[in-house]
Amino acid sequence: MNRKKAIQLMKEHKSYLFPVIFLILLSVLALIAPLLPxxxxxxxxxQMSASPSLSHLFGTDEVGRDYFIRVIYGGRISLLVGVLAMITSTFIGTVVGVVSGYYGGFIDSLLMRFVDILSSIPWLVLVIVLSVLLKPGLVTIIFVIGCFSWMSIARLIRAETLSVKEREYVIYAQFIGVKNSTIIRKHILPAVMPTLIVAATGSISSAIMTESALSFLGIGIQPPIASWGSLLQNAQASLQQAPYMAILPGLFIILTVYSFNSLGNYLRELSSVEG
Incomplete structure (x- = not known):
């Protein structure tokens, strides 16, 4: 992407500045959390259920643990789930979408009917059932979210592939006998990449929301590992005496999801400007 155009768009739309700064700060805090004393x-x-103060910026929880560092470590897990689930769903969705759109015919019909079947099942119900059947934990939640959230990406990439394969340079490459795998690698994938990047940012926010919902229900991230969702679940018993225990992780979830969605809108506008 053109750096000058990216900076210019940021100057024209200053509303995109906060999400970018917030995500950078959150990522830095998540990375350096183990280095904090x-x-x-x-x-x-x-110091049980102590209110926010200079010694404990976010207060403490019901057993006196510093809530600031708990929220930061929870953010590490939520971001990890979001990114790894996004990589998994994006990879599956891209493969299915490109193969379906490029080859068409029976392969396209078969893959799209499979996508329709999975899409017809209430997704959150499907994820909850699988989370219950499998051993709850970090690996399971990443696997479940990543492997069952790719259908919309597959449809999007298929539509882009159908458009790209009708372009003259692709038709010419097919005419002169270039291998299909080479055409997909050199022509199809680079053309759909801007759309894929935008879809990936939305996928991260969806994964974070799903993980938070599952952990809040008690079938996601399990103790002693903490995520924002599990912190929310734990805060239920302390809402009256320590409401900040629910407000803070909830606020971080809202801001993170908002920031990733705004980042997706920014990338979409940037790709349209460059196009």
Whole structure:
């Protein structure tokens, strides 16, 4: 992407500035969290459910653990789930979409009917059932979200592929006998990449929301690992005496999802300007 155009678009639409800065700061905090001199599991019975203060920026939880570092570590897990689930769903969706759109015919019909079948099942119900059947944990939640959230990406990439394969340079490459795998690698994939990048940002926010919902229901991330969803679940018992325990992780979820969606809109506008 053109750097000058990216900066110019950011200047014209300053509403995109906050999401970018927020995601950068959140990512940096998540990366350096192990270097911070605070143990997320250290308890202090003299500071149980303490309100936010200079010594504990986000207060403490019901057993005296520093809530700031708990939220940051929870963010590490939520972002990890979002990114890895996005990579999984994007890979599957891209393969299915490109193969279906490029080859067409029986292959297209077969793959799209399979997509229709999976799409007809209420997705959250499907994810909940699979999460219950499989052993709850980080790997399971990434696998479940990633492997059952690719259908919309597949449809999107298929539509883009159908458009790209009708372009003259693709038709000419087919005419002179270039291998299909080469055409897909050199012509189809680069052409659909801008759309794929935009879809990927939305996929991250959806994965974070799903993980948070599942963890809140108790079938997602399991203790002692914490995520924003599990922090919300744990906060239910302390809503009256420590409402910040629910407000803070909830606020981080909202801001993160908003930021990734805004980033997707920014990339979409940027790709249209460059196009």
């Amino acid at each position: 605070i143990d997320p599991n250290a308890t202090d019975v003299t």
